[in-house]
Amino acid sequence: MKTTLPVILTFLAGFLMLFGFFIPHYPFNELQSTTLNWGMIISGFTMILGIASLIIHHYFKIARKVRDWQFSIIVYVSYLAVFIVGMVFGINNGLALDPTPTGFVYFYVFEPLQATMFSLLAFYIASASYRAFRARNFEATLLLIAAIIVMIGRVPIGKAIWIYFPDIANWIMTVPNAAAQRGIILGIALGAISMSLRILFGIEKPYMGSSK
């Protein structure tokens, strides 16, 4: 029963959604949006699970004084600080010209932190390409040449060096790249459909904590 019921539920829910796609008649036409709405409401409540996990996890770290437990205090302090500012001052109106304390946190704490994480990408791309782009064999050499042409062609200096660089780079993006992307997307879509069918038929049950 413990395993049969979820499989039956999955099967029924999955097929009802599938029917909803083909049957425009009520109630099938509204199944998808209703289910999505339920999903949104449930996911709101699951945040409680997440926050509880976060708080308990760090509580034990501090209580047991495990390695680097000091970081857990930072988690608590920053969590409470943002929470209190949000609760006391609310979400402000007119963020653009007149930020309130919540807007201040948004613009002067949240924004630089996010931008910092994202901008690390520039550095990591440099180190990864330095390490990985080696002309080891024919395919790797081809990839290397294509990468260099696209990199040059996609910046203004490329045109200044040779007028045809942007055109060649654009051709690489719109012809070979688009063709390969289409192939990969088709393969991925088929793989996803096949996986969905396995889950629908109960051949695979990852949602139950088991692959079999």
Next chain:
Amino acid sequence: MQSKVLYLPFLVLLFFFSPALATLPFDICAVDNPNDAGTTLLVSWKCKDPEFAKIYPEIMIQRKEVGYKKAIIMGCIEGSEQMQPVAIVKCKEGPARFKAIDVGPEGKFIVLQGDNKTIEKIEGNNLTSIIEKLSKNKDLEVTLVNRNLRLSQNTFAFNDYETIHKAPSAEPGGKEDKELISGRNYTYRIIALNASNVETVDYVESLPAQPVAQWFNTGRINILVGVLLFASLIILFIQVAKRGKDLYIRKIAGLSAVDEAIGRATEMGKPILFVPGISGIADIETMASMVILARVSNKVAEYDTPIFVPCCDPIVMTTAQEIVKEGFLRAGRPDAYNPDYVNFITQDQFGYTAGVNGLMMRERPGSIFLLGYFAAESLLLAETGHETGAIQIAGTAQASQLPFFVTACDYTLIGEEFFAASAYLSREPVLMGTLIGQDMGKIVIIGLIVIFAILSLLSHFGVLGFNPSVVFTIE
């Protein structure tokens, strides 16, 4: 656009059999939209006299619900006198005939009158309570349009016809009229406007049409055929595999390396880090990730290797907890499971990335699995992982992130390889069958691409009289 073209023959037939009540030189007809939930009608019109169109360059298309009268309670916003609809009240025509809705002096009450008697009289100027009381009358249908207005004096509008569209009169046109009620009858009429926007007194009206809900959307028959074909191929090959036929799957290096990666971390006495991506459990990639986590957690339980699964989504966290716990249970070592293995970090993309990168640098795992949905954080995670010297296996269906994983990880599962994990790792005939069925589906698609590419070329050069891509049009 294509779908409307398909209805044209219906409309032409309807013109033929149902001449409208013509006083203006127009044909107008309304038909049910064949593939909907019974809430739309297709209205089309055509001017028969080009000279008339020159004098009256614009037309209005108006709709009436047959057998119903409609009144609109009007209101306005504080400080303004511009009227807007507050609520729409509809009443059946018949014995209790619906005459009018009126707002009394100073907006203190609303009176709804029937034939020589009052149907409803509601006092007060609280809009919400008035609407609530009106809604309780079973003879009425009340739709609230805007509760943010206040009622004002003498502000009811009463109409049979409402304008739904304006168009130039010279050109034939069509309109999909939405949000109608299934099973009711509607008529449409055309009124012409001259250059000074003066309406004609005459009009031309269509025959009544009824929106009917359908039980099958014929515009999606191509998808149904595709789904059935694909599903039957998969079921067929599951049966073939069950009969014991040896099915071949090419070597997938990334999946073959899963056990090696776990073994290496164990030998080094280091933990394993499993990152399930940043999406929710409804995402098929997260599902695929959970399948591999089941396999990995079983192995780590056998080897007694710590595993960390930081999650970006609370539901994924709960699922991952169950999977890891069961892995330890199946390995016969439930006591070795540590609740700290699976925890939630944050739902914020880069906050999560920072958290996982911190974990990598502190714990220095022996093996890292990056499996699931990843976006811009893919390289941030993979490069930091590389810095720790761990063996890295990545897999995602996000085509734009694959180059980053290929560059920074030891093994990358590209798209469908990632979804093939369960079959590949378990070698169970049923799962293997689904993989072979999937490949057969791909062969069918390749065949279709070739055939339709040729047909499109023929169509392009005028050899074929139609556009073959119509077959793939989805409504």
Next chain:
Amino acid sequence: MDIVKLMKIDRRILFVFIFLSVLIPFFLKCNIPVGESPETEALFRYIDNLPEGSIILISTDYDMASRPELYPMAKAIIRHAFMKGHKIVSICLWPNGVGLAENSVTEVAAKLNEKRPEDKKLRHGKDYLITGYRAGVAIVIMSIGDSFSRTFGTCASITENIDGKKTTIPSISLDDHHRLPIMKNIKNYDSFKLTIPFAAGASVDAWIEFAGARYHQPVALGVTAVSAPRYYPFFPNQIVGLVGGLKGAAEYENLIKNPDWATKGMDAQSAAHILIILFIIIGNIAYFISIKKK
């Protein structure tokens, strides 16, 4: 120095070079001409050819992390639309993008208003509308197909610079056509001549699938450079234009002849690209020498 050692160079040295290559061009101002790609130009022509007064729907589906790439792009396109007399409706599908959705439109409007007479000034509710955030991404995109006003209900409360004074305009019901005259002509996708999501995530697919395929709405994309290659297969049949990354933004600024932050960033991007190419070449030389030595 043994060149083979270069293969195992400390990556922090590379980081210093990258940092300098991004920083220095900001002070040098080389101003290399930007040029334009066919995908960006397609969008420019599309907006240029729309009849005056067309309403364009833009969606802010990104947050601070992608701001450097997508914000200049959004500003350039909004500026172009306003210059051509079009109207803008700005929605937001990412909770952390609310401020960006508002700023991108109000900043451009404020800048253009400086040179306009009082009666031609761009105003919220008349020439543009900011709705704020709605949760549900795909559900919101589908829901606009039925009714825009029911999907969003009210506009966002925003701060406008009116006569040199910061004036906070409260949240207004979208049904209030008196104070939001722009809403008179907005019902659903049929009311918009073009939809442009500025997106850093997966919402782009939903825009193409639902707004584009299902509701036959012309869709153009403003996406990050990382995700742009993924959307090339959709151009020009499923999308009318594609502006990718800071380069795309600079191209657009160039097309509207208003060089701004994206154009300034191009010198830095050029330098960084050249530097990475140099790294790759040095890495390969070291690699071949190490093979020969073996």
